[in-house]
Amino acid sequence: MTAPTYDLGKLHGGLRLPAHKSDATAQPIRDVPLPPQLILPITQHVGDPAQPVVGIGNRVLKGQLLAEPDGTVGAPIHASSSGKIIAIEPWPVARRLGDNGPCIIIECDGDDLAVEHEGLTADYLSLQPADLLLQILDGGIVGLGGAVFPTAQKLMQARTCDIDFLILNGVECEPYISCDDMLMRERAAEILSGAQILMHAMQIDICYVVVESDKPEALNSLGGALGELDDDRLILKQVPTIFPSGGEDQLVQLVTNREVPSGGLPTDVGCLVQNVGTAAAVHDWVINHEPLISRVTTVSGDGIANPMNVRARIGTPVADVVEFTGGYAERPEHLIIGGPMTGRSVSTDRVPLVKATNSILVVHRTSFQGRELACIRCGDCASVCPVQLQPQQLFWYACADDEEKLREFGLTDCIECGCCDLVCPSHIPLTADFRIAKGRIQELADEKARAERARQRFEARNERLEREKKDRDAELARQKASAKQAGPEAIAEILKRKQQESEDD
Ligand code: SF4
Ligand code: SF4
The missing domain is CATH 3.10.20 (Ubiquitin-like (UB roll))
Structure with a gap:
């Protein structure tokens, strides 16, 4: 085991915020009993909604597939317990746009019977990395730090780059939230096992496990688990507690001193970042064959x-x-x-x-509230922005709905951290406005992508029809040529068939 090291790399902006975590970390994680009903939105990830593969009235078992990914980015949804599907309908959800989303509703039977996942092996080292990635894809695992990008697809994208480091993100810098801290205290061995699985899937040789210095219990627990593993590829690192040092790009900079380019990804600079909860979920699926059907929350x-x-x-x-x-x-x-x-x-x-x-x-x-006033151009928001944006300018263009300027001024790089809101003396809800503007830009991009897909489908269909027509014409010409020798009845038969096909077209 490598001894924990301090890294005091410097971030732009950010804030030191009161933690408000000690109340929730005073007791161990407790299990919430099974509720009478489970409400499972079909969109719990970045990408297209999953498509239900069950219907109303179906009985399902814990861990059974309820909805499968549709499109290139998506994740399956599994039943969190056994019971009966009583509805598939809109239900209130917490999401970026709109208040309701389609959900699969299970009336739990209380038996909590689990499905057998066949064909999986816990001996992941015997699998080729590509096969292990496919196995991870079926577990419904998404980034549990909040981004909810489907994990397997993030890994597949990373496979197209040269990755030097896996960075396990145990930096939980936002006030009140302590679920990762408690997970690191209580399930350090499973988190590290998940890291080893990810390293095999990605063929990465170095993993930094990164924790803030104000989490001594988590550091102790991870340090102990690392000692038992005796795997020198895993290195524990401490970083100072500054919000938002847990943002992917910020973490990469803190740990490796590499800067993720604007509009780029950590993989562009050789880093793959995964949340500690995601690593534990990978362990639970690959080793215990339990898909992502529960989580720790504060x-x-x-x-x-x-x-x-x-x-x-x-x-x-x-x-x-x-x-x-x-x-x-x-x-x-x-x-x-x-x-x-x-x-x-x-x-x-x-x-x-x-x-x-x-x-x-x-x-x-x-x-959290103050009366909103006009911007006084103080520049405080820009000085704390960890992405070095100009929030006051973005706010102006968001109000004007100027998509081009919003892009030019880097709105898509905004990590929605809320630092600008917190320091704004005019109490302008900058982040909420940025979220709405980003949602609009995303909607436009989705619409464009949908239109492009429809255009490609239309063109492919026309090409196919054209090809089939050519084939038919060639066939008729061939038949005509041979019918010339066969006599007038055969020619009449061919003409009749041709007329019938024209009518069908
Ligand atoms: S919410 Fe966006 S603009 Fe505001 S400080 Fe954070 S990254 Fe910068
Ligand atoms: S902090 Fe508020 S008032 Fe100051 S420049 Fe930014 S938006 Fe304007």
Whole structure:
């Protein structure tokens, strides 16, 4: 084992924020009981929605495939417990655009019977890396740090680049959120096992396991597990606690001093970043054959009676999760799915916990609100932006709906960290505006891609029809030539057939 090292690489901008984590980390992770119903959105990942392969009335087992990926980017959805599908319908969800999304609803039977996943081997070292990647694809695993990019596809993209380092992201810098910290304390061995699986799948020789210096318990636990593994390829690194040092690009810079280019990916500079929770999920699937059907989430904030970290089935209504922890401290005023900086406000606790839910935060509205005033061009937002953007300019172009300027000024590089909001003396909700503008740009890009796919399908169909017509004409010409020798009845028969085919066309 290599001794932990400090890396004090410097980030641009960022903020030192109060942690607010000790309440939730005071007790071990607790398991939320199975709820009566599980609500499983078919979109829990970046990419196209998964397509249901079950129907209303079907009985399903825990771990059974409910919806399969459709398109080049996507992830399967599995049943989090056994029961009956009672509906496939829109349900309130926490997401970028809109309040409702199509969901598969399971009425749980309480037996929690699991399906057998056949043909998998826990002896992953016997698999070729490409076969291991295909195995990971079937586990429904997505980036659990919040990005929810399908893990197997991220790995496949990375295989097209020269990767020097796997960076395991245990940097959980957003206030209140402590699910990764608790996972590192309690499941360090499984996280490291997941890292070894990823290293084999990607043929990478060095893995940095990166944790902030304010998490001594997690560091101890990982250090102990590393000692038992005795694998020198895994190196534990500490970094200072600055928000948002857990952002992928920021982490790459902190750990390797390599700068991810604007519009680029960590893989462009030889790094593959995976969240520690994702690594544990890879272990659970490859070694135990349990797809991603549960996760650890932090339930916290001054509106929660008893803050803690819990493990809950994907699809559990947030109301059930909160009730299990001891309920609301008082009437909830502001419910956020995710952290205070990057999360999304929702209007109901009927929304389900999904693969992306790293935190359920309940706070008093006054903690986050101030009256919005006009921009005074102070420049504070630019000085804290970790991506070195000009938020005040972006805000201006977002208001003007100027897509071209938004692109030119790097909106797509914005990591939606919320630092600019926090320092803005005019209380302008910059990040919310940027999210909406990015959503619009993405929608336009999706629309363009859909139109392009439709154009290609149309052209391919026309080409095929043209080809078939040519083949038929050639065949008729051949038949005519031989019929000339056969007599007038045969010619009449061919002409009749030709007329029939024209009518069919
Ligand atoms: S939300 Fe975007 S613009 Fe604002 S500080 Fe973060 S990265 Fe910069
Ligand atoms: S911090 Fe607020 S007021 Fe200051 S320049 Fe940025 S947007 Fe304008």
